[in-house]
Amino acid sequence: MLFKRELKRNLKSFLIISLVCSALAMYVIALAPSFGDDIQKILDLKLPQGMQKAFGMKDLDYKSAVSFFAIMFSYIYLFYAIYLAATFAHIVSKEYSDKTAEYLYSLPAKRLHFIFVKLSVVFMYALLSVLLIFLVSWFSFGVFIKSGYDLTPVVLMAVAWLLGGMVFGSVGFLVSSFFSRTRISSAVSVGFVLFMYMFQVVISLNDNISVLKHFSPFDWFKGSGIANNGSLSLTYCLAAIGFSAICFYVGIWRFRKMDVLV
Amino acid sequence: MPAIIMDTVSKSYGKVKALNQLNLTVEKGEIYGFIGPNGAGKSTTIRLLLGFLHANQGKISVLGYDPLRQETEIKKHTGYVSAESFMYSDMKVSDLFRFTEYYYKVKAKDKIRKLVDVLDIELNKKFEQLSFGNRKKVAIACALLHSPELIILDEPSNGLDPVIRINLYELLKEEQAKGATIFFSSHVLSEVQKFSTRIGLIKDGALIRETKATDFTRVGYRQVRIESNSHPPRQIDFSKMNGIAALEHKGNTTQFLFSGDLNELIRLLGSIDLISLEIEEPELENVFMHYFK
Numbered sequence: 001m002l003f004k005r006e007l008k009r010n011l012k013s014f015l016i017i018s019l020v021c022s023a024l025a026m027y028v029i030a031l032a033p034s035f036g037d038d039i040q041k042i043l044d045l046k047l048p049q050g051m052q053k054a055f056g057m058k059d060l061d062y063k064s065a066v067s068f069f070a071i072m073f074s075y076i077y078l079f080y081a082i083y084l085a086a087t088f089a090h091i092v093s094k095e096y097s098d099k100t101a102e103y104l105y106s107l108p109a110k111r112l113h114f115i116f117v118k119l120s121v122v123f124m125y126a127l128l129s130v131l132l133i134f135l136v137s138w139f140s141f142g143v144f145i146k147s148g149y150d151l152t153p154v155v156l157m158a159v160a161w162l163l164g165g166m167v168f169g170s171v172g173f174l175v176s177s178f179f180s181r182t183r184i185s186s187a188v189s190v191g192f193v194l195f196m197y198m199f200q201v202v203i204s205l206n207d208n209i210s211v212l213k214h215f216s217p218f219d220w221f222k223g224s225g226i227a228n229n230g231s232l233s234l235t236y237c238l239a240a241i242g243f244s245a246i247c248f249y250v251g252i253w254r255f256r257k258m259d260v261l262v
Numbered sequence: 263m264p265a266i267i268m269d270t271v272s273k274s275y276g277k278v279k280a281l282n283q284l285n286l287t288v289e290k291g292e293i294y295g296f297i298g299p300n301g302a303g304k305s306t307t308i309r310l311l312l313g314f315l316h317a318n319q320g321k322i323s324v325l326g327y328d329p330l331r332q333e334t335e336i337k338k339h340t341g342y343v344s345a346e347s348f349m350y351s352d353m354k355v356s357d358l359f360r361f362t363e364y365y366y367k368v369k370a371k372d373k374i375r376k377l378v379d380v381l382d383i384e385l386n387k388k389f390e391q392l393s394f395g396n397r398k399k400v401a402i403a404c405a406l407l408h409s410p411e412l413i414i415l416d417e418p419s420n421g422l423d424p425v426i427r428i429n430l431y432e433l434l435k436e437e438q439a440k441g442a443t444i445f446f447s448s449h450v451l452s453e454v455q456k457f458s459t460r461i462g463l464i465k466d467g468a469l470i471r472e473t474k475a476t477d478f479t480r481v482g483y484r485q486v487r488i489e490s491n492s493h494p495p496r497q498i499d500f501s502k503m504n505g506i507a508a509l510e511h512k513g514n515t516t517q518f519l520f521s522g523d524l525n526e527l528i529r530l531l532g533s534i535d536l537i538s539l540e541i542e543e544p545e546l547e548n549v550f551m552h553y554f555k
Binding site: 001002005009098099100102103105106107108109110111257259260261 | 275309312313314315316333334337338340342344346347348349350351352353360361362364365366401404405
């Protein structure tokens with residue numbers, strides 16, 4: 001019953017993010033054949049090398065449609081991360097913010113059950129939205145790219161969105177366990193995503209601080225790396241999973257122990 | 263075994279001590295009225311019983327279960343109405359009933375129909391469209407629909423009109439007749455006195471007085487405030503009158519608690535040059551402090 005309610009309540013934001021990102025993916029793939037490797041010349045003319053690197057446009061072979069698609073990777077990653085950070089930030093804390101926690105927790109089930117049900121809805125939507133974006137991309141490659149393409153990097157990009165998105169989602173969830181007002185926890189969580197995105201840009205522009213990229217989830221998964229290597233870094237994948245698991249665990253622990261004060 | 267046992271329970275919010283070694287026992291089948299001034303610790307006590315809060319010290323048992331370790335068992339057999347009664351504002355009242363039924367694993371069609379009739383609930387409105395009093399009624403119905411063994415209500419009559427208030431207490435009496443234990447907080451002395459079998463007064467986080475409601479009813483009490491042109495009124499020696507307590511003179515105002523014969527008082531007051539006379543329900547605390555020393 002709660003699952004159904006949460007599905008309905010979070011449907012709109014799921015549809016918006018999925019449709020926006022799918023449309024972006026389709027648009028870029030549709031543009032790929034008309035630009036071809038001319039895009040590199042345009043980029044060299046208009047954008048300094050540092051900026052190309054910062055926005056994941058450097059070292060890409062634009063003869064390949066998948067490389068062209070990789071330009072869009074970081075933007076979809078950013079939008080998806082914002083979506084997950086905001087959604088995870090309010091999924092449980094909204095009960096406290098709206099003062100409905102007393103009613104919900106007075107029903108005969110463990111507090112942990114309610115938290116799991118709510119989290120499972122967001123996990124499901126997170127998975128579905130990545131799946132939808134991937135399917136639309138796959139479909140678009142089939143329709144617009146006649147010269148053949150390798151689907152593996154596209155699959156890996158979808159995995160990277162999911163893993164990277166979960167890092168920010170878990171931070172949003174953890175942050176929400178410290179604030180009783182949804183507005184504050186959402187703002188802090190989205191602020192964190194934007195900060196990390198800018199952090200990644202700054203790191204890319206300055207080679208002296210490149211060691212900091214290990215602390216930047218946007219650097220863990222780069223479209224250019226995935227398109228060129230056809231693989232994801234196992235270390236960063238494990239780091240993303242481990243970091244998310246810790247944040248979710250601590251967040252759940254905090255919500256379980258939290259006093260319900262309306 | 264008692265329905266509720268709280269043994270030297272303390273709870274603090276930061277530096278503020280909300281409960282200070284509270285001891286409380288509510289026997290099965292009782293209607294226990296829990297009264298006290300605002301901020302005395304009534305809501306904190308109730309939230310501790312349901313595991314919403316974690317006590318800093320002491321032991322709590324509700325229906326023989328520990329609220330923190332066996333919360334589900336307690337909630338299965340308990341109905342709870344919070345003071346503010348917040349529920350999902352975007353849901354229709356009928357959907358809220360279904361939602362609640364689902365978790366209690368009951369189909370309570372007849373009970374819901376009865377509660378809707380008695381409490382005059384509008385089923386097809388969204389919760390957000392309801393006034394505070396109507397929200398309260400929905401919360402009460404949700405708490406009673408599974409016929410719980412223990413009913414805990416925090417200021418249940420707050421926001422209800424007088425007719426519904428009486429209906430509510432009749433409903434609670436019916437539940438008690440079926441074997442339910444009722445524990446409710448209020449700051450309206452008259453209703454606590456009327457419907458409880460036992461009354462407890464909490465102040466500064468500790469239970470300071472406990473009495474049977476019948477003992478309390480026998481007292482009869484009024485807060486009387488007199489304003490006269492002479493101060494204090496020379497014609498009457500209030501201190502020698504029967505049933506007077508907490509006598510105070512401030513300027514040309516005299517006030518006291520009165521449990522004697524009102525007719526005699528009015529007759530005596532006729533000899534005074536009165537500016538104003540107020541006879542009202544007294545502060546809970548005053549009554550307890552002066553009559554149950």
